[in-house]
Amino acid sequence: MLAKEIERAGIPTVFVTSLPTIATMIGANRIVRGPAITHPFGLDEAERRRIVERALEMLESEVEPATVWEMET
Amino acid sequence: MRAVHYLNQFFAGLGGEEAAATPPTRLDGAVGPGRGLAAALEDIEIVATLACGDDYFGEHEDKALEVLLGLLEAERPDVLIAGPAFGSGRYGYACARFSRLAVERLDIPALAAMHEENPGVGATDGKALVVGTAVNVAGMRDALPRMAQLAQALASGRELGPPDEEGYLPRGFRRNRLAEKPGAERAVDLLLSKLGGETRSEVASGFDRVEPPAPVADLSEALVALVTEAGCVPQGNPDRLPTIRAQGWLRYSLAGEATLRSGEYESVHGGFDVTLANEDPNRLVPLDTVRALETEGRLGRIHDAFYTTTGNGTPVAASIRFGREIAAELTESGVHAVLLSGT
Numbered sequence: 117m118l119a120k121e122i123e124r125a126g127i128p129t130v131f132v133t134s135l136p137t138i139a140t141m142i143g144a145n146r147i148v149r150g151p152a153i154t155h156p157f158g159l160d161e162a163e164r165r166r167i168v169e170r171a172l173e174m175l176e177s178e179v180e181p182a183t184v185w186e187m188e189t
Numbered sequence: 190m191r192a193v194h195y196l197n198q199f200f201a202g203l204g205g206e207e208a209a210a211t212p213p214t215r216l217d218g219a220v221g222p223g224r225g226l227a228a229a230l231e232d233i234e235i236v237a238t239l240a241c242g243d244d245y246f247g248e249h250e251d252k253a254l255e256v257l258l259g260l261l262e263a264e265r266p267d268v269l270i271a272g273p274a275f276g277s278g279r280y281g282y283a284c285a286r287f288s289r290l291a292v293e294r295l296d297i298p299a300l301a302a303m304h305e306e307n308p309g310v311g312a313t314d315g316k317a318l319v320v321g322t323a324v325n326v327a328g329m330r331d332a333l334p335r336m337a338q339l340a341q342a343l344a345s346g347r348e349l350g351p352p353d354e355e356g357y358l359p360r361g362f363r364r365n366r367l368a369e370k371p372g373a374e375r376a377v378d379l380l381l382s383k384l385g386g387e388t389r390s391e392v393a394s395g396f397d398r399v400e401p402p403a404p405v406a407d408l409s410e411a412l413v414a415l416v417t418e419a420g421c422v423p424q425g426n427p428d429r430l431p432t433i434r435a436q437g438w439l440r441y442s443l444a445g446e447a448t449l450r451s452g453e454y455e456s457v458h459g460g461f462d463v464t465l466a467n468e469d470p471n472r473l474v475p476l477d478t479v480r481a482l483e484t485e486g487r488l489g490r491i492h493d494a495f496y497t498t499t500g501n502g503t504p505v506a507a508s509i510r511f512g513r514e515i516a517a518e519l520t521e522s523g524v525h526a527v528l529l530s531g532t
Contacts, residue, residue, distance in 0.1 A: 121512025124399045129527040145401035153532045154465045155472035168478045175526045
């Protein structure tokens with residue numbers, strides 16, 4: 117809901133969450149699947165940087181509504 | 190049974206734009222499209238038509254509504270029918286506001302008719318029913334019988350079925366009802382129908398979608414804000430953010446902060462085990478990483494506050510309000526992009 121309302125104001129928003137299905141149902145458009153509920157931005161700095169980079173890449177990309185990006189493995 | 194019909198100045202025959210400043214007025218019986226409506230209504234008489242100029246309503250909404258509600262109440266109707274307003278925004282909004290308040294304040298069932306993308310649809314707030322129409326007056330003949338049918342249902346007080354069966358637009362909530370077949374059989378029916386080329390669903394997808402805003406052109410020039418639904422707050426939760434069903438959101442300064450240290454920040458979210466988050470709050474709000482990227486020039490600047498709430502058990506309406514309030518602050522601060530974390 118926060119993502120949708122902030123995007124409604126025209127500010128691109130990437131939602132990092134481990135529950136992307138729910139995120140798409142409530143209207144988020146840019147979603148990156150985080151590794152776990154308890155630590156969406158990973159456990160260590162290296163992992164966190166990969167997730168943040170992925171999220172930034174999504175902010176720089178044209179997306180269809182309700183797009184979910186997985187972390188590249 | 191008795192119905193009251195609401196029209197704008199044009200459809201009530203009072204005049205075009207030159208009469209748009211006409212204050213609320215009462216006319217006897219059915220007028221204009223109301224005559225077609227009356228012909229389609231069984232056992233319901235349109236006892237009066239209330240009309241108001243579109244501009245008058247827009248510019249003096251409170252006063253217009255007060256007068257209209259007074260006139261409506263005096264008629265003791267069983268139902269209020271507003272429109273059809275088709276694609277007209279001012280007219281649709283007036284129909285929506287009037288019918289909504291008829292329900293809320295006077296407990297009079299009400300419906301408004303307009304095109305599904307008319308901004309008035311949202312202004313009913315799900316209180317009054319909306320009958321979808323074509324975008325312009327060419328859809329009059331199609332709209333009136335459907336409005337009449339729904340008015341009949343409302344006036345009789347019978348329990349309404351789902352939107353597609355009764356012919357009104359979804360109001361954004363779901364109601365439990367007893368199905369004739371168990372879920373497994375219905376699922377197989379839907380699958381067979383899908384294989385047959387027709388995709389149906391019992392769960393309508395959310396109709397309130399926001400188109401994704403254009404991407405950020407250059408992040409190295411952008412002001413980026415951090416927002417979280419994961420309940421991250423300064424240690425000790427000084428502002429007492431609830432662990433569930435938050436009533437609001439909080440803003441904390443990040444000025445001069447390079448990282449969210451354990452022992453200085455914590456999560457009070459009641460919906461997951463916060464042990465790992467409290468060991469390193471950057472796992473929820475990645476300040477350490479975005480600061481590094483800021484230093485490296487990958488990101489322009491990090492907004493000097495982060496926004497937080499607990500996203501569990503929050504009613505949809507409250508959550509929408511938080512989003513709007515935070516969005517307003519971000520807009521005012523000139524934020525270009527947001528990194529949001531949820532659990």
